[in-house]
Amino acid sequence: MSGVIKTGSTGLSFRLRNLTEADFDQVIDLQKRVYPDIPAFRGDHLQQHMRHFPQGQFVVDEGDRIIGTASSLVVLWDDYGLNHTWKSVTGEGTFSTHNMQGRTLYGAEVCVDPSIRKSGIGHLIYQARRRLCREMNLKRIIAAGRLPGYHNYANQMSAELYAQKVVWGDIYDPVLRFQIGEGFQYCGVIDGYLPTDADSLGNAALIVWLNPRYNPNKPTLTPPDIRSFR
Numbered sequence: 001m002s003g004v005i006k007t008g009s010t011g012l013s014f015r016l017r018n019l020t021e022a023d024f025d026q027v028i029d030l031q032k033r034v035y036p037d038i039p040a041f042r043g044d045h046l047q048q049h050m051r052h053f054p055q056g057q058f059v060v061d062e063g064d065r066i067i068g069t070a071s072s073l074v075v076l077w078d079d080y081g082l083n084h085t086w087k088s089v090t091g092e093g094t095f096s097t098h099n100m101q102g103r104t105l106y107g108a109e110v111c112v113d114p115s116i117r118k119s120g121i122g123h124l125i126y127q128a129r130r131r132l133c134r135e136m137n138l139k140r141i142i143a144a145g146r147l148p149g150y151h152n153y154a155n156q157m158s159a160e161l162y163a164q165k166v167v168w169g170d171i172y173d174p175v176l177r178f179q180i181g182e183g184f185q186y187c188g189v190i191d192g193y194l195p196t197d198a199d200s201l202g203n204a205a206l207i208v209w210l211n212p213r214y215n216p217n218k219p220t221l222t223p224p225d226i227r228s229f230r
């Protein structure tokens with residue numbers, strides 16, 4: 001099932017739904033365009049994501065065109081903590097680390113077509129992640145967000161100070177600013193999270209959103225299919 005949303009100011013019509021195999025080529029193409037220096041997921045990776053946790057894999061389409069993509073898994077957060085890397089938490093991109101005993105929805109990837117950003121697509125994806133977290137009775141969403149503007153400041157300050165300045169509003173970073181706007185708390189910088197990310201110089205900001213409806217006395221629930229996101 002799918003949900004359709006229209007943005008107010010841009011008039012675009014797009015919908016969020018779960019990933020299917022027919023989307024693979026466009027998802028990989030989008031990731032290659034967004035991250036020319038970072039290896040994109042391969043088809044066999046996406047296949048494994050769908051096998052482990054199909055409800056956590058989202059795409060946003062506008063007609064036949066994929067304009068956004070996001071992948072998530074459930075992890076045992078105590079196994080990772082501040083010093084984890086993208087490779088360790090995602091099982092080198094395979095999501096073999098997905099574990100339904102976990103209480104943490106981990107955001108492994110999100111990207112939106114550069115030609116259509118700031119139209120609310122990222123917000124739609126984050127809404128869908130929060131809804132999934134609530135519906136599964138998970139405690140929280142954790143992610144490590146890139147700091148793509150950091151390379152412009154690296155000769156002036158540490159990545160930690162850069163992130164702090166983004167939090168207190170003196171520097172604009174399109175990823176961390178967006179994530180804070182989505183209600184995430186900043187928890188510190190991870191050095192060497194994704195070494196191939198040249199813009200962030202390998203750094204990432206650890207962020208968390210706590211599910212206000214989490215009930216520790218209830219188990220993790222089977223993920224529902226995508227429903228309407230408005």
Ligand SMILES: CC(C)(COP(=O)(O)OP(=O)(O)OC[C@H]1O[C@@H](n2cnc3c(N)ncnc32)[C@H](O)[C@@H]1OP(=O)(O)O)[C@@H](O)C(=O)NCCC(=O)NCCS
Nearest residue numbers: 009110111112117118119120121122123145146177178181
């Ligand atoms: C981070 C990312 C996913 C956000 O996607 P997006 O679709 O641009 O997100 P949104 O449109 O919901 O919000 C982005 C900004 O546009 C603003 N916006 C949303 N709709 C708007 C509209 N109709 N008119 C004006 N502004 C709007 C939002 O308020 C937000 O502002 P902020 O940056 O000050 O917080 C996108 O920038 C991206 O793909 N970046 C590259 C990949 C990447 O680094 N991903 C993160 C991996 S950790």
